[in-house]
Amino acid sequence: MRWTKTLIPTLREDPQEAEIDSHKLLLRAGLIRKLAGGLYTFLPLGLRVLHKVERIVREEMDRAGALEILMPALHPREIWERSGRYSIMGDVMFRLADRQKKDFVLGPTHEEIVTELAAGELRSYRLVPRTFYQIQAKFRDEIRPRFGLMRAKEFIMKDAYSFDVDSQAADASYDAMYQAYVRIFKRCGIRTKVVEADTGAMGGKWSHEFMVLADSGEDGLVECTSCSYAANLERAERQPPEPAVWETGDDLPEPVATPGQRTIEEVAAFLKCKPAQLIKTMIYRLDGKPAAILVPGDREINEHKLPQALNVREAVLADEATIASVTGAPVGFAGPIGLTIPVYADLGLKGIRGGVTGANRADTHTRHVSLDRDAAITAYADLCVVKGGDRCPRCGADLAEQRGIEVGHVFKLGTKYTEAFNASFLDENGHQQTLIMGCYGIGVTRTLQSIIEQSRDANGIIWPTAVAPYPVIVLPMNVQHEPTMAVVNRLVGELETRGIEVLVDDRDERPGVKFKDSDLVGFPIRVVVGERGLAKQQVEIKRRRDTQAVMSPLDEALTTIVNMIQHDTQQE
Ligand SMILES: [Zn+2]
Numbered sequence: 001m002r003w004t005k006t007l008i009p010t011l012r013e014d015p016q017e018a019e020i021d022s023h024k025l026l027l028r029a030g031l032i033r034k035l036a037g038g039l040y041t042f043l044p045l046g047l048r049v050l051h052k053v054e055r056i057v058r059e060e061m062d063r064a065g066a067l068e069i070l071m072p073a074l075h076p077r078e079i080w081e082r083s084g085r086y087s088i089m090g091d092v093m094f095r096l097a098d099r100q101k102k103d104f105v106l107g108p109t110h111e112e113i114v115t116e117l118a119a120g121e122l123r124s125y126r127l128v129p130r131t132f133y134q135i136q137a138k139f140r141d142e143i144r145p146r147f148g149l150m151r152a153k154e155f156i157m158k159d160a161y162s163f164d165v166d167s168q169a170a171d172a173s174y175d176a177m178y179q180a181y182v183r184i185f186k187r188c189g190i191r192t193k194v195v196e197a198d199t200g201a202m203g204g205k206w207s208h209e210f211m212v213l214a215d216s217g218e219d220g221l222v223e224c225t226s227c228s229y230a231a232n233l234e235r236a237e238r239q240p241p242e243p244a245v246w247e248t249g250d251d252l253p254e255p256v257a258t259p260g261q262r263t264i265e266e267v268a269a270f271l272k273c274k275p276a277q278l279i280k281t282m283i284y285r286l287d288g289k290p291a292a293i294l295v296p297g298d299r300e301i302n303e304h305k306l307p308q309a310l311n312v313r314e315a316v317l318a319d320e321a322t323i324a325s326v327t328g329a330p331v332g333f334a335g336p337i338g339l340t341i342p343v344y345a346d347l348g349l350k351g352i353r354g355g356v357t358g359a360n361r362a363d364t365h366t367r368h369v370s371l372d373r374d375a376a377i378t379a380y381a382d383l384c385v386v387k388g389g390d391r392c393p394r395c396g397a398d399l400a401e402q403r404g405i406e407v408g409h410v411f412k413l414g415t416k417y418t419e420a421f422n423a424s425f426l427d428e429n430g431h432q433q434t435l436i437m438g439c440y441g442i443g444v445t446r447t448l449q450s451i452i453e454q455s456r457d458a459n460g461i462i463w464p465t466a467v468a469p470y471p472v473i474v475l476p477m478n479v480q481h482e483p484t485m486a487v488v489n490r491l492v493g494e495l496e497t498r499g500i501e502v503l504v505d506d507r508d509e510r511p512g513v514k515f516k517d518s519d520l521v522g523f524p525i526r527v528v529v530g531e532r533g534l535a536k537q538q539v540e541i542k543r544r545r546d547t548q549a550v551m552s553p554l555d556e557a558l559t560t561i562v563n564m565i566q567h568d569t570q571q572e
Contacts, residue, residue, distance in 0.1 A: 001470070003505045006044050009033075010517050020216040022453035023148035025461050029521045031469075038145025038153035045469040045521065046448075050156070052467045053448050054135055056187045057158045064180040066131040066160050071113045073137060077103035079112045083420045094139045106139035111417050111439055114161040118435060119423035122163055128425055128435065129173055133160035135444060147216070149445040150405065160440040163418070165427065170436040174412055177440040181210055181408045184442065189464025190451050193404065195221050198234040198304045199411060206412040210442075211404030212450040219404045222386055226397030234304040237382050238390035238399065240347035244296065246277050247354025251368035253337060259363040262332025264297045267365060271356060274298075279349060279357040279369065281334040283318040283326055283341075286310060290318055290326045291378075292336055294345040294371075297356075299384040309381040310344060333358040335366055336375035343375060346383040407447045413437040461522030462544050465568045470503040472561060473523035475514050477530035479506050487539070487554065488529050494558050500565060519544065525564055527557065543568075 009030040017034065018024040026032045031046030042050055058068065077095075080086035086093075086105075094106040107113065114132055122128050138157045145153050162173035178194075185192045190212055197209040209232055211221055220233035231237070261270045268275045278297030283290055284306070291310075295301050306315035320331055326341055327334045335357030336343045349355070355369040371377060388401035418424070418435040427433050448467075455462045465471050472495060476488045488504060495502045503523065505514045511530075518526050528540040528549075539557050542549035543564065552560045 001501075001503050003503060003507050006503075008045055008517075008521065009043070010520055018148065020147050020150075020453070021456060022216070022449045023150070025452050025456060025520075026148050026449060029461055032148070038142055038151070040149060040152065048469040049448055049463070049467055050445065053188055053444055053451075054156075054158075056466065057135065057184055057442060057444060060180045060184045060187070061133045061158070061160065063183075064131070064176045066133045066177075066180075068134065069117075069132050070134050070136065071107075071110055071117075073107050073139070075105050075107050075113060077105060079116060080105060083112050083115075083417060085112065092140050092142070094141050108138055108140045109157075109439075109441070110134070110159055111161065111413070111437075112421070115417040115421040115423050115437065118161075118163050118418070118437075119421045122423070122435060123425055125165055125425055125427050129162060129164045129169055131160055131162040131173055131177070133158060133440075147218075147449075149449040150218070152445065155446065156444040158442040158444055162438040162440070163423070163435045164438075165425070165433065165436070167414075167436055170412065170414075170438055174410060174438045177410055177438065178208065181410065181440070181442070185210060185407065185447075188447060188451055188467055190407075190447070190454050192407065193221070193223065193230055193402075195223070195404070196229075196231040196235055197406075197409065198232060208410050209404075209406050210408035210410075212407050212454055213402055213404050214450070214453045215403050216453060217403035217405040219406050221402050221404050222388065222390070222399040223402060224392040224395060224397055225400050227392060227395040229392050229394045229399075231386075233385055233401075234302070236386040236399070237305075237393040238386045239393055239396050240350060240382075241391065243351025243353075244276065244348070244355070245351070245353045246273070247368060249353035249370045249373075251354075253366045253369050253374050255359050255361070255364050256367050257363060258333075258365045261363075261365075267356065268297065271365070271367065273356055273367075277354065277356055279336065279345075279352065279355045279371065281336055281358055283323045283334060284315050285318050285322065286312040286315050286342075288314075289341075290322055291342040291344060292326075292334065292339055293383060294336055294343065294349055295384040296346065296348045296352075299346065299348065299387075301383060302385040305383060309383055310379075327358070327360040329358065329360045329364075330362050333360065333362060333364060335360055335369075336371070336377070337366060337369070339375075342378040344383065345371060345377050345380050347380050348384065350380050405446065405450050405453065406443070407450050408440075408442045410440045411438060413439055456522070459516070460520035463522045463524055465524045465565055468524050469521070470501045470523055471565055472500060472502045472525045472527060473505060473518050473521075474502055474527045474529065475505045475511075475518060477511050477528065479508050481531055483534060484529050484531060487534060491527065491529070491539075491557060495561065498558075498562060500562070524568060525561060527561065 011028045014024045015027045032040045135158045164170040192210040197207045222236045223230035261267045276298040356367045359366045390399045415434045423435045537554045538551045540549045
């Protein structure tokens, strides 16, 4: 392909709309263009990369025995009603009606649709196990689409769904997908970290996320500095710390005036104590019933963990009226002493001496609190957001905090959907049994951008060979010089005969412009053909990720390039 025959609209300046480097580079390298917030057009080079990522995904799904299908993106409302998710998905789901005023949604995911299929088709144990997958556009009405392809309203996803006869077989299907994911991300040239994750609106029992570590990542995660434990912050646990003993515990609780001091920071400053000494008391509704949740003053409550830890379906913060009626005080002065509702305390508060809490009275706190002695604690549980420096739940070593981008997610769903859709099969003995399900997603467009986020430098993108728009760019220094172009054309012909895709920068531009653009777009191998080199029968070959170029004899250039590509593809 010739540069002058395609469309590669590179930009010199960082676009205003882009916040993170990979988004800037997608735009600057001429890979995508924005239509509207969260909606992007893939230009020729961007689409080439997208197709390569998709091909890797497809090959590994096929290798793992999954069957490709294609389901509609437009779904009738009723099918989402059957799982109960028509309401659970809330505003994230695009909803529309047809001309007969029948309600439809644009699919944000496909559990309902594929389970309906399985209920109709997988009726005998002879047809199970089956794993289906598709690569398709998904739609989510993000509150704040941002970071380019990272959080878009329309994006491309590979979603897969497994159906098995029993839990053990389902584990094998899960493992096959897990291993396929490991291979996919490796072949795409990105390093991922697998972490334990929350199941969220998907439901189910267990899940793992594949994270690309990046400071710009929207997800927080912790990993153990000693063992292999790693988890999304939404799910991460910790071993209880040593009891927080601030005082001997001999003093009895004592009210102290704190006029207008509501926040942890205000109260701590006013009483000259540490934020950690405060016992943060928040009133929640657990399945509708009020309860108090206590965590140390310097910690945050982890709302994702509350349902499982407290064995409820839903935990939401109570409104001001509820707080006032339960505590008898305005917001900011709640405390556990004397409450008649259930009180759940984080493990970090067990054994605290000399704590400070709200007094359930306006402008008043209580000090010298020993929680076990002074309050009726319903139960202690792991309720707060874990952070770096906490103790690993497995081995007790320090946890370290990182940021990551979720590119893949595998879930063990169990029977949540198959029960709702009566997806059952006849077993060998003629008994009706419910199918066991798993689901597995890869954000394909997000993976593409994550590759850039992880593989770039100050000059631009550094594509891994397997997903580069073209693995080789040939750069004639002077397109008017006929002997130069003759060498270029011959080399390109030879490379293409070997199945290697080449872009020729045939623009009549200064070399500086071409070098800059070549680095910006990030072609893995750059071949420069210039008059000075040709005088010595040489061309210059340089890897994008190397600093040094090598001069290669003309008749060895082909072999050198082919070897580099083979070597690099295996390395990545
Ligand atoms: Zn550990």
